[in-house]
Amino acid sequence: MAGQWMRGAAGTVLAVVVGVAAAGCSDGSGKGSGAASKAASAASSLASKGADVLASASAEAGRKLGEIKNGVNAKEDVKLGSPATDGDGRAAVKVTARNTADSAKSFAVQVNFTDPSGNLLDVVVVTVDNVAAGATGDATATSNRKLTGDVRAAVGRAVRH
Structure with a gap:
């Protein structure tokens, strides 16, 4: 029987970040709107968490393989x-x-x-x-x-x- 250890990450985070960043374009004054700025900040946080999850998944895979004697x-x-x-x-x-x-x-x-x-x-x-x-x-x-x-x-x- 084949076993499987899995950990995933949010691969769509980049699309979310790009979409939110596009929605948060500036009004020409060099400043984005408050809502757009908050959305961009949230997307940045989500992207960071997605990267953390993927790094964790990679580390877990390495750990599982490293356990093999x-x-x-x-x-x-x-x-x-x-x-x-x-x-x-x-x-x-x-x-x-x-x-x-x-x-x-x-x-x-x-x-x-x-x-x-x-x-x-x-x-x-x-x-x-x-x-x-x-x-x-x-x-x-x-x-x-x-x-x-x-x-x-x-x-x-x-x-x-």
């Missing part, structure tokens, strides 16, 4: 399919791990969901358990929340243990 780098042995949107609007991608060891091994794989510019939208760690020697095993990495637009997926780290 006697693991070896297996990034080259892991391939991802193309991300698709599941019925809940979350991004999902097939993870295939190839075991090149001479005994059964498990894999922990950090999947980074990004936009086309490489901006991190979500981080997920998925396990591929008990892959026989010389065989491949599959799991599905699913984003923690709905992701919209052109979502990409990349292996951040992979550990065989």
Whole structure:
């Protein structure tokens, strides 16, 4: 059974910040309206919190991978399919791990969901358990929340243990 540790972040924060900033244009005097200024401040705070959540998710993924004892780098042995949107609007991608060891091994794989510019939208760690020697095993990495637009997926780290 494949397990999954997930933490998500507000990837739409940038759109909110841009939208609020556009709504808060100045009146030509160099000063924005009070409401627009408050909205811009709130958006800035939201963006900061979104960045904090994403940093926390990345740190949690690193912590989970760091807990694995006697693991070896297996990034080259892991391939991802193309991300698709599941019925809940979350991004999902097939993870295939190839075991090149001479005994059964498990894999922990950090999947980074990004936009086309490489901006991190979500981080997920998925396990591929008990892959026989010389065989491949599959799991599905699913984003923690709905992701919209052109979502990409990349292996951040992979550990065989």
